[in-house]
Amino acid sequence: xxxxxxxxxxxxxxxxxxxxxxxxxxxxxxxxxxxxxxxxxxxxxxxxxxxxxxxxxxxxxxxxxxxxxxxxxxxxxxxxxxxxxxxxxxxxxxxxxxxxxxxxxxxxxxxxxxxxxxxxxxxxxxxxxxxxxxxxxxxxxxxxxxxxxxxxxxxxxxxxxxxxxxxxxxxxxxxxxxxxxxxxxxxxxxxxxxxxxxxxxxxxxxxxxxxxxxxxxxxxxxxxxxxxxxxxxxxxxxxxxxxxxxxxxxxxxxxxxxxxxxxxxxxxxxxxxxxxx
Amino acid sequence: xxxxxxxxxxxxxxxxxxxxxxxxxxxxxxxxxxxxxxxxxxxxxxxxxxxxxxxxxxxxxxxxxxxxxxxxxxxxxxxxxxxxxxxxxxxxxxxxxxxxxxxxxxxxxxxxxxxxxxxxxxxxxxxxxxxxxxxxxxxxxxxxxxxxxxxxxxxxxxxxxxxxxxxxxxxxxxxxxxxxxxxxxxxxxxxxxxxxxxxxxxxxxxxxxxxxxxxxxxxxxxxxxxxxxxxxxxxxxxxxxxxxxxxxxxxxxxxxxxxxxxxxxxxxxxxxxxxxxxxxxxxxxxxxxxxxxxxxxxx
Amino acid sequence: xxxxxxxxxxxxxxxxxxxxxxxxxxxxxxxxxxxxxxxxxxxxxxxxxxxxxxxxxxxxxxxxxxxxxxxxxxxxxxxxxxxxxxxxxxxxxxxxxxxxxxxxxxxxxxxxxxxxxxxxxxxxxxxxxxxxxxxxxxxxxxxxxxxxxxxxxxxxxxxxxxxxxxxxxxxxxxxxxxxxxxxxxxxxxxxxxxxxxxxxxxxxxxxxxxxxxxxxxxxxxxxxxxxxxxxxxxxxxxxxxxxxxxxxxxxxxxxxxxxxxxxxxxxxxxxxxxxxxxxxxxxxxxxxxxxxxxxxxxxxxxxxxxxxxxxxxxxxxxxxxxxxxxxxxxxxxxxxxxxxxxxxxxxxxxxxxxxxxxxxx
Numbered sequence: 001x002x003x004x005x006x007x008x009x010x011x012x013x014x015x016x017x018x019x020x021x022x023x024x025x026x027x028x029x030x031x032x033x034x035x036x037x038x039x040x041x042x043x044x045x046x047x048x049x050x051x052x053x054x055x056x057x058x059x060x061x062x063x064x065x066x067x068x069x070x071x072x073x074x075x076x077x078x079x080x081x082x083x084x085x086x087x088x089x090x091x092x093x094x095x096x097x098x099x100x101x102x103x104x105x106x107x108x109x110x111x112x113x114x115x116x117x118x119x120x121x122x123x124x125x126x127x128x129x130x131x132x133x134x135x136x137x138x139x140x141x142x143x144x145x146x147x148x149x150x151x152x153x154x155x156x157x158x159x160x161x162x163x164x165x166x167x168x169x170x171x172x173x174x175x176x177x178x179x180x181x182x183x184x185x186x187x188x189x190x191x192x193x194x195x196x197x198x199x200x201x202x203x204x205x206x207x208x209x210x211x212x213x214x215x216x217x218x219x220x221x222x223x224x225x226x227x228x229x230x231x232x233x234x235x236x237x238x239x240x241x242x243x244x245x246x247x248x249x250x251x252x253x254x255x256x257x258x259x260x261x262x263x264x265x266x267x268x269x270x271x272x273x274x275x276x277x
Numbered sequence: 278x279x280x281x282x283x284x285x286x287x288x289x290x291x292x293x294x295x296x297x298x299x300x301x302x303x304x305x306x307x308x309x310x311x312x313x314x315x316x317x318x319x320x321x322x323x324x325x326x327x328x329x330x331x332x333x334x335x336x337x338x339x340x341x342x343x344x345x346x347x348x349x350x351x352x353x354x355x356x357x358x359x360x361x362x363x364x365x366x367x368x369x370x371x372x373x374x375x376x377x378x379x380x381x382x383x384x385x386x387x388x389x390x391x392x393x394x395x396x397x398x399x400x401x402x403x404x405x406x407x408x409x410x411x412x413x414x415x416x417x418x419x420x421x422x423x424x425x426x427x428x429x430x431x432x433x434x435x436x437x438x439x440x441x442x443x444x445x446x447x448x449x450x451x452x453x454x455x456x457x458x459x460x461x462x463x464x465x466x467x468x469x470x471x472x473x474x475x476x477x478x479x480x481x482x483x484x485x486x487x488x489x490x491x492x493x494x495x496x497x498x499x500x501x502x503x504x505x506x507x508x509x510x511x512x513x514x515x516x517x518x519x520x521x522x523x524x525x526x527x528x529x530x531x532x533x534x535x536x537x538x539x540x541x542x543x544x545x546x547x548x549x550x551x552x553x554x555x556x557x558x559x560x561x562x563x564x565x566x567x568x569x570x571x572x573x574x575x576x
Numbered sequence: 577x578x579x580x581x582x583x584x585x586x587x588x589x590x591x592x593x594x595x596x597x598x599x600x601x602x603x604x605x606x607x608x609x610x611x612x613x614x615x616x617x618x619x620x621x622x623x624x625x626x627x628x629x630x631x632x633x634x635x636x637x638x639x640x641x642x643x644x645x646x647x648x649x650x651x652x653x654x655x656x657x658x659x660x661x662x663x664x665x666x667x668x669x670x671x672x673x674x675x676x677x678x679x680x681x682x683x684x685x686x687x688x689x690x691x692x693x694x695x696x697x698x699x700x701x702x703x704x705x706x707x708x709x710x711x712x713x714x715x716x717x718x719x720x721x722x723x724x725x726x727x728x729x730x731x732x733x734x735x736x737x738x739x740x741x742x743x744x745x746x747x748x749x750x751x752x753x754x755x756x757x758x759x760x761x762x763x764x765x766x767x768x769x770x771x772x773x774x775x776x777x778x779x780x781x782x783x784x785x786x787x788x789x790x791x792x793x794x795x796x797x798x799x800x801x802x803x804x805x806x807x808x809x810x811x812x813x814x815x816x817x818x819x820x821x822x823x824x825x826x827x828x829x830x831x832x833x834x835x836x837x838x839x840x841x842x843x844x845x846x847x848x849x850x851x852x853x854x855x856x857x858x859x860x861x862x863x864x865x866x867x868x869x870x871x872x873x874x875x876x877x878x879x880x881x882x883x884x885x886x887x888x889x890x891x892x893x894x895x896x897x898x899x900x901x902x903x904x905x906x907x908x909x910x911x912x913x914x915x916x917x918x919x920x921x922x923x924x925x926x927x928x929x930x931x932x933x934x935x936x937x
Contacts, residue, residue: 022376054347107506
């Protein structure tokens, strides 16, 4: 109903017009450039660009490590959220505030810092190396970086749902004779499932596109520890704009599908939160 | 990224004591110990240690090296450029955030939900692609490349490109803090102001703005942290010209790749301090709004 | 100042909120816009205020056509259902707001503002709360502050949207009397929206009864109650007993029985529905002669000075397919004479029965 209808509060035309213009100029038109550029490629060239073995190896690493990192974060993120909501312990407020560190810390800083920790002579690396565990400059390093940047997503989606969970539900389960373990498994976790899945999807989506924190620790060996965003940059530096854009459009399509999925998950989280409370 | 970065929570954190004293919600002491120990160990390993490492590595070679790393001309110009980029891109997204939230929350129109999704879009795009799109539009081979070259305007590998990429990646921060809050606040107060004779501007400045100031500040702080710390997108469009198009995160990368670790960590420590300041302010605002939400809230 | 609306129509998508509404509100009156939720009463109030634009029709304030005037220029005082107090301002600043946003030339001095706000807070008897914030007030206090704020700009009319809707029963009752008294002091033309017929009857000089976007009846409160114009008006303004039947002269024929009825505008032999309020029913002995229906006492409830009697009819009435239930009210002191016990058979009549054209549901 944009248009003819008169409105009482002022500024509708101005604010919506500005919003749409700014959104188009900064986001939509530049993003469309990726697809328009890709569309000018021949199907053969496009296929070659996005299915070269070295590129496919990056998909495998980016998606594989991101899935694994998100899964690790679901487990530990849930435990952290549980500790923050259900237990009182000294320093709880500080822990709560620091959970968002990966949002606030520039990715390059996280990258060099993680590398310093896990390199051969680093704080942790010096103990792990003799055990035969190599982390920095291997795919495991990529995983470590992606766990770091994905952690707050799971904690921050689960935490509010856990807080809103009424104690009465658990009281009811207990009064019906359920053991604590049964209550948690059958009553509490199902209520948290939508939030856990949302957190997983958010952490996964972020990890797939992550660049800064990964490239320092990854070692960036072709076919081994090279991530998809890096291959885009590599192609750009070789002035292979078409190739870079082709890979970018694969990632974009994937991101949009994931965004759609996340929106559906969040809708589900909201609805089930209402149902439970 | 949609839903994350913690939208401003007005309820305040509930006391965990409520669960610990209730026999129906109390966990077995051993389960409690294991969960707490595991989660805190994970927290220490993945969050505390990387943070501590930044400062320890920065000071490893002594204070004089630290100070020298921060005061050499290239570092200073990187700091200056980072401040300029934030000073331009944050206000742009601030104005946009207010306009978008105003249109979305105070009026009804078709496609509103879709518009909200589009506003969140930049969070789901890889920073590298955020940089790439501007290369495709303004780069030498891009849409406006030839025209820009003829008119001797540099966007890519220059400050305008860095600003654009930064605006892109920080695009949703302010809007997404304001939208849920203003939705919850409704339009009655603004209508009341109008019935009392206020003009549109008076209504906005005296009623709307004071009501959203904390959420606005919250969005600005998060937006600023990301603007100053952005690496991937900026790295694509900057060209890494020392002293000219290097922001602080890019300067960190260069120093690190040149094996000047102490200097790299020195600059990184400034960014880490910024992150800590951001978290502190964020916690303060959450505490403030939680206070306001509960003070004498007895109808 | 008088208020009038002419032929107001307002649609929200496919839903017609107001369908050609025309009304005149006399100056100085306190008027209730009464009706069930969704009847368009709030929309009408907001259109008068200028908070909503009508699709067609005119709004007249005094002798001015205000239809195209912005809410800011209409000089109406509007009290919102949820008060809409500015949460970041003190009570004092809330009330002062309308004075502070006046153009510089018309703006009173700081001293005048202070005086005016203090006077208004005195008027609503809340001067001691001046430095509090809205969240620190009770619902009733917030409502009174909202009213003081609306009065600060010396509005030409006062519009109140469900002014007592969000309050609990006790406070609601108090505020009703208070609003009545305030109105008699100020004599400001005031319209308030309510869905509560008791509230309308209790407070208003005049009631505008609305249903489905149309005006059902307009009149003095007592008149609307006593002589409802339509079946809806009758049943909305209080509990009623229904008697579906057929008109025969001055009688309503009810499946063999009959009751006396006032039937204007309904033709001989036509179907009609007759309504009587609980206190208008008469309970007679089963053997008594004259009009009435056979019924059985189901329950007797004594509630203060009035006894409520639930009865079940023993004849199936036209088009209902089941035995009807009735509710009668009898003064408690007359209860003894009737000797009512559960299960007792009685004859039920009505000393006043209003017939309306039958509408199949």
